[in-house]
Amino acid sequence: MNSILSVHTVRFLVLILAQALLLSHINFLGYINPFLYILFVALYPVKNNRMLFLFLSFLLGLSVDMFLDSGGMHAAATLTIAFIRPAALKFSFGTVYDHQSIKFDSVDLGQRIVYFAILTVIHHFILFSLDIFNFSKIILVLKNTLFSSIFTIILCVLISIIFSRANKK
């Protein structure tokens, strides 16, 4: 239990720092940045205290907001994907999830990509809607969501593959 706790604490801190110092300054093609920190929400244990999980996600989003000067939009988006995560798990892993025995290191790659894609697209859509905050610019919101999502999904899958291999050895 202790080691699980410390893994998640370290992941929480490392992801915030990586987001603030590195990933938000990539500006690929001028404006595309990945938001890797949602990996914390995606890889949190399935069996959990949901109240604590929601609260931690909110705190994660708020910390990122603090670094990026963005009010509360990251907090809102991260909280939402934490709330709908059981539905996303059920949709992408189906029967395995019903027995509550998912190990993220051992699931099928295709299922994993679907799972990350659902969370990422919802997160980015809420994030950019709140950032731009203007219904008449819905095209801009969708464009930003699409391109940043592709970037984030690729990065999430890569990172999760690299680190799961390291854990097995």
Add this chain to the structure above:
Amino acid sequence: MQQIVNFIIRNKIFLLFLLLFSVSLLFTIQSHSYHRSKFINSANFLSGGVYNTSNNISDYFDLKEQNKILQEENNRLKSILFNKEAALDSAYVDSSSFSRKYKFTPAQVIKNSYTQNNNLLTINRGSKDSIKQDLGVITSKGILGIIENTNNDYATVLSVLNTTSRISAQLKKTNHFGSLAWNGLSEKYVQLTEIPEIAPVAKGDTIVTSGRSDIFPKGIPIGTVKDFKLDGAENYYEIEVALFNDMTNIEHVHIIENKDAEIIKTLIDKANE
């Protein structure tokens, strides 16, 4: 009563979600208004400290480039200084009665931002260096923004690349003034509106600050006219201004404090009463 308690217990997850979601929405809405929330910003000791450490390392990488910019500025200032001395040579200046109206404080940008809709920068000066809200910030090339929040050691700057920012600006050759805003599209261009149709605007004209607010002194360069057209009602020009500053590469800045700001403010308040 029992039923209400049961309802709360049954839906506690959803209620917690709603509560936290409304808190974050509140922060978001606050951040879209002019003076944003006081605690979720990068001028606090935690994020400010982290950005300061990271900047200490990363500013070595473009030292050469920044040195060149500073040298250019020195060059420009020296030419002004020596020309002035020659002009003043014959006149008598009583230095005891000469008080400076504007106070300049040098600072360093420790976090730059230009891709969002509402961009804020963080600088390494705070209320300890007597930096307050609503002071102007410029670079050697031109205008940068206005101080938004201050902490003991750090402050955030509302960039001109912020959709909520409004700065009074005018043409350099005449005194027709308008309001400078940003439409959120390109970090190279800002938009100047409310310039009356009678003004002689031409492509390539220089746009400077107007000095009509008590934040910036008159004549700080902003950019040049790239394009202009009449608005729908054909009373005012909408001008596309190409900024002098490269907003993606900013390191050394100056904070301007207008020492007469208080006096002007009380005067205006009195007139409004």
